[in-house]
Amino acid sequence: MLSGLFNFLPRFSVLFQSVALGFIILVLYYIISTYLRMRRNKKLLAGVKCPEYHWFFGSFKFFPTDPHDRTQHLVDICNKYGTEQGYTLLWGILGIPIIVICSPRLMANICKTNEPKAKGLMGAYRFLQQWLGEGLLVSNGNKWARNRRLLTPAFHFEILKPYTNVFNKAADTLVDKLREKAESGERFETFQNVCLCTLEIILKCAFSYDKDVQNTSDTNPYIKAVYRLTDSLVVRFLNPLYYIDFIWYRSKVGKQFQRDVDFADSVAEEIIERRRETLLKEDTSKEKRYVDFLDILLTAKDEDGKGLSRLDIRNEVNTFLFEGHDTTASGISWVLYSLAQHPEYQKKCQDEIDNVFGDKDDLEWSDLSKLEYLTMCIKEGMRLHPPVPIISRETTKDFDLGDRMAPVGSIVQLNIWTLCHMENVWGSDHMEFKPERFSKDNAANMEAFQYVPFSAGSRNCIGQNFAMNEEKVVLSKLLRNFTFRLDPDHEVRRSMSAVLRTQTGMYMFVEKRNV
Template sequence: MIAQVIVAIVVVYFLSRVIHYGRQYRYWIHLTSKITPMGKLHPIWGHFVLFENMQGYYKTVLDTQERTRTKLFHGWTMFFYPSFGVCHPDTAKILLKSSEPKPRHSVGGSYRFLLPWLGDGLLLSDGWKWERNRRLLTPAFHFDILRPYVQIYNDVADIFLEKLQKACDSNQSIEIYKLVSLATLDTMLRCSLSYNEHVQEMGDSHPYVDQVNRLTTLAIKRMVTPWLYPDFMYGLTADGRENKMLTDSVHQFADEIIQSRMKALRLDPDLINKRRKDFLDILITARDENGKGLSPEEIRAEVDTFLFEGHDTTASAISWAIYSLAKYPEIQENVHQELIEILGGRQQLQWEDLSRLKYMSMFLREVMRMHSPVPVVSRYLTKPLCVEGLEIPAYFAVDVVIHAVNHHPDVWPDHMEFKPERFEDEAKLSRDPFSYFPFSAGSRNCIGQNFAFNEQKVMIGSLLKRFKVSLVEGHVYEEFPDVVMRSKHGIKINLEERK
C-alpha cells in the first residue's frame, strides 16, 4: 500500500512537471514566433546545429542581422529551451543600463564556466559584493596611479621590439599574436603586481599565456556542448580534468605572488610608502566603511580577473591594430606622421603625449569596432524585461553581442570598410553612445579601460617609431572569436626598419 502511494505521488509529480513545462513551452513558442530566429531550426538540436564553435555563432548572428536588420534575435538550444540576444544600440542599452547580473548561476549561463577559474571577482560578482569591490578598487585606476605606468609600457615595448628586430634582421615574417600576449601579460604583472620576472624573455617557457588560452577554449567548447553543462558530467571528461588541472596551475601562480607580497608587508608595514603603490597593494590594504578588507580568496579572484582581462583583451586589440596598420599602408603612414610630430626628437612617448594622439585614438577605436576585443557580454534576467515591445521572461540569459552592434548595417552602413574618420569628432556626432562600447557600458563598464587604451597607444607608437609593417602574401587572416577576438591562423607580418 505504501509503495503504491509513493508510486502515485511520483507519477502525479512527474505529470505536473510535464504539464508545467508544456504550458511554458507553448508560451515560449508564442513569444519566439515574434522574434527573428537565427536560422533553420533542427527538431532536436535547435539552432546549435548551425555552428560548432563561437566563430559559427557570430557568423550566424551577423548574417541574420544583415539579412533582416533585426535588433533582437532568438535561438533554441537542445531540450527545447530558447535563448535570446540583442545586436543594436536600441536593444543593447536596455540590458546595459539595467542592474541585471551576469549569468553565472543558471545551468547554461556562459559565465558559469569561467567561475572556477576567475572566482567572484569584478567580472563575475554581482549585487552588494560587486558594488563594494568596485568602490574599493576604483582608486587603483586614478590618473595619479596610471601616470607612472607609461614608463613601464615603454620598457615592455622595448623588449617586444627586440624580438621583432631579430625577425627583421633575418628578413623573416613573424607571427605577433603570442608575442603581444606575452608583452601585455608582462605589462599587467609589472604595473599591477610589481612582478618583474622576465616574462617576455622566457617566452614559451612561461606557461601562463598558453594556460589562459586553453582555459578560454575549453570554456567556449563547453558553452556550445549542452550535455556537458552539468558539473558532474563535465568532471568525468578529459576536458573537465584538464580544466581542473589548468585552473589549479593559474591559481598557484597568482597565490605565490600574493603570499609573497603579504609576507613582505607583514615584515615591513611601511613598505607600501617606500615605493610605487600598485594594484595588489590596494587589494591587500583596502577597507570598506566597516573596516573590513578583502579575504585571501577575494584577493586572488581579483588578481586572476585582472591578469586575464588586463592582458588578453588588450593583446587582442593591439594584435588587430598591427594587422590593420599592415593592411592599410596609407593609414599606417598617417598614424606614423602624427607620432613623429608629437615626439619631436624624443624616442619614447610620455604621459602628456597620450591625449595629443588624436589620429591614433581614432585609428584604435576603429580597430576595436572592426575586431571587437570582447565580442559579447551577457545579462541574466531576474525579472521580466520588455525589449522591442516583447516581454522576455525572467530567468533567461540575454546576449549583448558587441561585435554585432559594431557591424549592424543600420548603424554602420559601410561597416566592413575601415575608416578611422568615423571617430573624428565624436562630440558633434548624433550617434547613440550605445552604438560603440568596446569596453562595455553602463555601471559595469571596464574599470581598466584608460589603462588599456594608454597601453595600446604606447605599444603601437613604439612599433611605428622603428618599423614599417606589411601583410604576408598567402597567409590567411581570419577572426576566431571566443572569450576575446583571436586570429584563427595567427597574425603574420613583415617588418622593415625605418631609416
C-alpha cells in the same frame, strides 16, 4: 545475526521506495515546469524573426562548426533578422531564449539595468565561475557592488600615471625582439609576442611582479593555459551534454580545464604570497614604489573595517591577470592587422607618432592625449574586431524589447561583435577599416551606445582607461620603429571565445624605420 539482517531489509526496502518516489516526483516536476516554461516562452516570442532551430538543441545545432565561419554567421543572421526588430532570437537548449541585441537603443536599455550576469543553464558566466570565482567579471548583486567600490580607487588617474613608464619599458623589449625579425627577414606571430608583452605589463603594473616574461620563452605556460581555458568554454557552450557538471568534469577537455584552473590558481597564489612578504619587509623610510592594484586589494576596507577575504583576493587576481593582458593583446594585435592591410593609414599614424615623440625616447603621460589619429585607429580596430565580442545578462523579470516582452529567464546578449557590424548602424562597408568613422565630427553624430567596446553603464570595464593608455604606448613604440605588413601566404581566420583571437595565428613581417 541473520535474523537481524532480515528484519532490516523490509525497513531498507521502505526507505528505498520513499527515495525513489521522491526522485520520480522531482523529475516529473522538472519536466512539467520545463514544458510550461518552454510553452510560455514560445507564446511570448511567437512571430519573432529568427534563424532555424531544433526544438530541443536550439539554434546552435545549425551553426557552422568552423570558428571563423561562426563569427560571420552571427553577423549575417543579425543583419537578416535583427535590422527591423533591433534584435534577433536564438534558441538555447530546452527552449531557453537568447536575445541577441542588434541596435544601440536596446543596447542602452540592457546596459542601464542591474540585470545579473548570466549564470543559469546556458549562462556562460557559470562556466567561468570555477576559474574566476566571484571576481568582478562574474559576480552579481551586493558582492559585485562591494568589490567594485573597493577596487575603483586602483584605477584613479593618479594611480595610472606611473604605469606609462612600465608600458614604455615593456614595449622596448618587444621592439628589441622584433628588430631581430626585421634584420633576418623572418616572419613573426603577432598574438603570441604581443600577449607576452601585455602579460609582463599587467604583472608589473597591477602586482609589481618583476619578471622577464618576454625573454624567458615564446610560449609562456600561463598564456597557454589561458588559451586552453577560454577555448574550453566554447567547447562546453556548444555541447549541451557538457552543461552537466558530472559529465563535463569527466570528459577529456573538462579534466584539462580543471588542471588549467589549478595552474592559474597557483600563479595567483604565488603573486599574492610574494606581495605579502614584500609588504612585511618594505622599509618605510625609503621612498615608496607606486601603489598598485594588489596593494589596494590587500588593504581595502569597508566602513566597518572588514577587508577582502583570501579567496576574494585570489578571485580578483585571477580576473585581472586574465582580463588585463588577453583583451589588450587582442586589441593591439587586431589594430596592427588592420594597419598592415592599409599602408596609407599606417603612414599617417607613424607621422603623428614621430611628431609626438620628437627627440624623446619614451612617451610621457601628457603625450597620450596628443595621439588623436592613432586613437581613431585604435577605436576603429576595436569596432572591427572587438576584443570582448559577447557579454550576456540573464533577465530576472520580463524585459521590454519594444514590440514585445522577453520572458523572465531569457539570456540577453550584449553582442558587441554583431552590433559593430550592423549595416543599418555602420553602413554596408562595416567590414572595412575606416578610422575616419571616429573623427570628432563623425563621433559627435554617433548614437549613444552605438559603440561600446568596454560595455557601458554601471558594469562597464573598470580598466578601460588603463587598456587604452597601454595600447597607445605599445602601438606607438611599434609603429615608430617598424612598418608592418601581413604574410601574404597565411590566411588570418577569426576565433571567438571569451576574447576574439585567431585560429592559426597572425603572421607578419616588419621593416625597420629610420627615425
